[in-house]
Amino acid sequence: MDLSTRYLGLSLKSPLVMSACPLGLDLDAIRKAEECGAGAVVLPSIFQEDIENEIEEIEHLATLGDSEALSYFPTRLSDNLGPQNYLNLIRKARAAVDMPVIASLNGTSRSGWIDYAQQMEEAGASAIELNVFFLPTDLELTGIEVENRHVDILKAVKQAVSIPVSIKLSPYFSSPGAMVRTLDETGADGFVLFNRFYQPDIDLEELTLQRDLRLSHRGEIRLPLLWIAALSGKVKGSLAATSGVQSAAEVVKYLFAGADVVMTASALIRHGVGHLKVLHDGLVADLTQREASSVADIRGRLSRDKVADQTAFDRVNYIRILRGGRYIA
Template identity: 35%
Template sequence: MSKLKTNYLGIELRNPLIVGASSLTSNIDTLKAIEKAGAGAVVFKSLFEEQIQLEELELENELEEYNERHAEMVKLFPTLKHAGPAEHLAKLKKAKETLGIPVIGSLNAMHPDTWAEYAQAIADTGVDALELNFYTTPKDFEVEGKTIIQSQVEVLQSVKEKIKIPISVKLSPFYTNPLDVIRRFDETEVDGFVLFNRLFQPDIDIDKEELVQTIILSDSSDHRLPLRFTGLLYGNIAADICAATGIMNGNDAVKMILAGADTFQVVSTLYRNGIDHITEMLAQIEGWMNKKGYKSIDDFRGKLAKKNLHDPFAYRRAQYVDILLRSNDIIKTNALK
């Protein structure tokens, strides 16, 4: 599959398929299977600062539970210091030492001063690159959007000053103008963008009348949003583009590359179809390339990006108007099925 070779974040990959951060990428045996199946690279499961703080709080509560239980006792247990991210970093280092494909670290921090600290710790494991997950859950009516964006820009700058390995930013689509935000990040000379982060959304159990947490895997229809922005961004930013969300098969992946993606990430499709689906997806991409006569990924990357199309409405919402005008035909067609 030499014709699938590509570059991402300055790193040569044997193909553009990257397995995204998830529980799948935290187990060494699964990581070995992912490499054997043919993945070009892997993003190790994210280090969540919020989870670390929660674990530290739980441990502290457990240690305090038996304090002063007996009149002559001050503490039943000796004071212990929680290992914090040490276990995660040890697993990440082992993954890098074990695998022959590039390993990318992933970070979700909470506070401006801890982003750089944790980024340095991850970089010290020897990983090939670092993926920063930028998103903010709105919870304060008084905070302006520009304040959030500026804070993220400053975080990115502080991390770049701290570490020397390539950095990508995985973004949420929930900005007023994602293109403007991406442009600002691109001006900091970030190495790549991952489009987009699939965020948890709450649900309600109406029988129990309570909030519930459910995991909803993506499907092929979800790739249209990253496809749109990939097509708009190609040729207009210096950083690489990695498409994510809703890429379930080789055909979905080909669409992303035609729109201008350098690489793409998969997660949900592996939960649905198993690790061996990686091999099948790569075979589908190469089969399509052979059918079309393409010798390399570069031969068709960005061919259908907005920059390379003459259609003034390419990737614009105006295309939706045509669908609305044809809505009666669509309804009639579906009624006949």
Template identity: 30%
Template sequence: MANLTTKYLGLTLKNPIIVGSSELTNHADKNKEWADAGAGAIILKSLFEEQILMDIDAERVNNMSGTFDHIENYLGFYLKKHSVDQYIQLIKNTKSSVSIPVIASINCFDNAEWVSFAKNVEQAGADALEVNLFVMPADFDKDGRTLEENYLRIVKELLNVVKIPVAIKLSSYFSGLANFMLELSKTGIKGITLFNKFYSPAVDIEHEKIVAAPIFSKAEDNANTLRWMSILSGKVTCDLSASTGVHSAKEVISNLLVGATTTQMVSAIYEKGASHITETVHALEQWMDEKKYASIEEYRGKLNQKNIKNPMMLERAQFMKYFSDSGK
């Protein structure tokens, strides 16, 4: 029978299927359910820098009249501490409920409020930390390199604070994506998660207002991750984890073939429940047995850009334009 173990961030996982950061992983009991169903690891829901700041601001608004500076400071401190304490408890409770690796998650856009939290996360016993780092590149006064330097600065400060392995979860909103990922991989981080899926806007044309777009992905949404996984995996010096659109063993296997170390699943588990983890692990095992692969290392990266006959397949994004031009 095939051996599904994989090394990720220096940790040994019994298989490469991780339950990704979301409300699915916000409670120790649920995390035990995912572990019992066969997940290789769990990434806890994020502690949001933004959320903490918004909590503080909401209290400020509610207490506008007659508020004194020291009360504001106290409330800010209390709310921040409360969120952090709950999160620390989530790590501890999950660690005592499961035997698979538990990866904590912090969601941030700056380094002001959260870098010190990272130490608490480490002390609570998390096996690793995934940092979901995103600055919306919507500031007309900031060029791409300035934004990239901000990311690098945050990562550097974080690595000075914690000793546990760190993975950075990113979007694909970088103009020099390949170059930046390579630079980032050399900072001392152990992994990059490709890619985060955003809470996105849609337009309700009936009521003419901005609303939230559907939050769950489809398997087709994995294409962008797959492309970049293949381009980057033979080059960057850290592990890569696939996120967005991993819905079944087909996407798990595809991402391993293009060089992923692990794959993260969220939407599919929301839609199908814990048994889907068991089924996906089983289908992966079955595929490996049929192909006579004894371990993942025998085929991981077989289809990364360095190993395929026609590497331009991955970069020829404008083929539609090419064909329509040539057909004129």
């Protein structure tokens, strides 16, 4: 069975990708992911504000001459300041596996996006995923300004590095398809659909904000499935599906919609990295049952342009579901 695919111009042995999550901090987990059938790994995101806050704290302690506080930090601070630990992770991961190692970056300033992206390239990252986690809670910020911010970030990073650059997007644009097309024209090598934003909850007993992380469930597949199906064949960049992947069924559905790769993290956090083998073997079994010889045989066969009834993706389907659809508890 030929599971090979292309993503961001890179050759992958399979469309399964371990997406950015804490598991990517463990070299053994990365090795096991490859052994279990992953075609690539996206390392956890590096956050610019975390790095800068750490540097500011150490510099502040040094200014105060607080030797006791400084004793809690490594002797050679220069080896650990800034993104050095993350860059070392890139180097070690590249040495540990044959599959592509994709770095993930969340910046806060133009100089930060550029500087850290360049350092990631120098460390050996196969590609960079821009994790543009940005909530426009400033009520004065317009939709156009939000969109331009994404374009400016992509343009700056693309000019700064020569390796492929993908962008992980939110589904909350007024026109996600048009946003993807604009970024595609700007030079994005791929799109990860979609970023899951984590909103706070309220603890009514303590009257405090709760910051918990809810793992995704298979019901979340439908929104990215819709947009991947709509974008398949319409953009030059690769399409990566994420959210809701719990079993091989979701992997197959995303491929039918037109995804080049399918990313998962929640399922691996729930069941362990070895769950990738379950997804891998399930994908092989499904393709075998369909008498398909490769992933390419099914990719995009149920994209919007390929289905006979395109209204299944559009407004008419919305009306039909409300009037006579099946209700699933």
